[in-house]
Amino acid sequence: MKHELVIATNNPGKAREFKAVFEPAGWQIKTLADFPQLDQVKETGRTFEANARLKADHFAQVLDQVVLADDSGLQVDYLHGQPGVYSARYAGADHDDAANNARLLAELGGVAPEQRQANFHSTLVLAWPGRPDADLVVAGDVAGEILSVPRGVDGFGYDPLFYLPELTKTFAELSAVEKTKYSHRGAAIRNLMPRWQAWWQEQERN
Structure with a gap:
């Protein structure tokens, strides 16, 4: 199989990090932007790994190519790990960064800085077409903290609020x-490499 990898995302920020x-x-x-005819996969899993597997296995089968999918999210201690797997749609709509950040700030309104600890998590799944058991x-x-005021203009999602002391x-x-x-996705990629x-x-031999 040729050395071509499909990243199961339409998010240009994620695509840049992987590229x-x-x-x-x-x-x-390549990313899903190169295959506009494909329908999106509903992330119905209750864990990051489950959602990443759903995407990786589905697109690997449909495209007959090796696919790398990730599911990432913000886990805030004060909010008992929320928004977690619902990070991208925390405010309702999917990937509405401004609305998600606004809800997070509202949920943490009045919370002292020392109680605003958070963790950014990423699970990566690499899938071979037709072999979900081999994922x-x-x-x-x-680990970091959630600020009360956004800072910075790069990145996406909760990046302007996630502070590294x-x-x-x-x-x-x-x-x-x-x-x-320094990112969670970078850490996952280093564990993958x-x-x-x-x-x-091994998959080529099989």
Whole structure:
């Protein structure tokens, strides 16, 4: 199978993060934007892994190509882990970043800074067409805090509110290189890199 990888996303921000890692290694990257005829997969899973598997397995089968899918979300301690798997549609509509951030700020209104700890999580699933039992699954996490006022103009989702004390920056203030180094998705990708080429070779042999 040719060294082409489909990233199961229409999110240009996510696509940039994956391309920054895989394209320099010589892999051709496509996203769902290259296949506009495809219907979206409903993320009905109750865990990040379940949702990532739904997307990866479905598109790998439909496209007959290797697919990498991720499901990521923000887990706020004060909100008992919410919005979690509902991060992208926290305010109702899907991927309405402004509305999601507004709801998060409302939910944390009046909450002291020391009670605004949060975790960003990402689960990645790499799927081979026709072999859902062979899915390669990895995860990554990063701890931070939720600000009361957004900062930064880069990034997407909750990035302007997610603050890394050790860098004194939000995700939306990081460069692309910094984002790959410090983000939850970057951590998941680093956990994927030592394993995925051996996994690919094994699938080719089978």
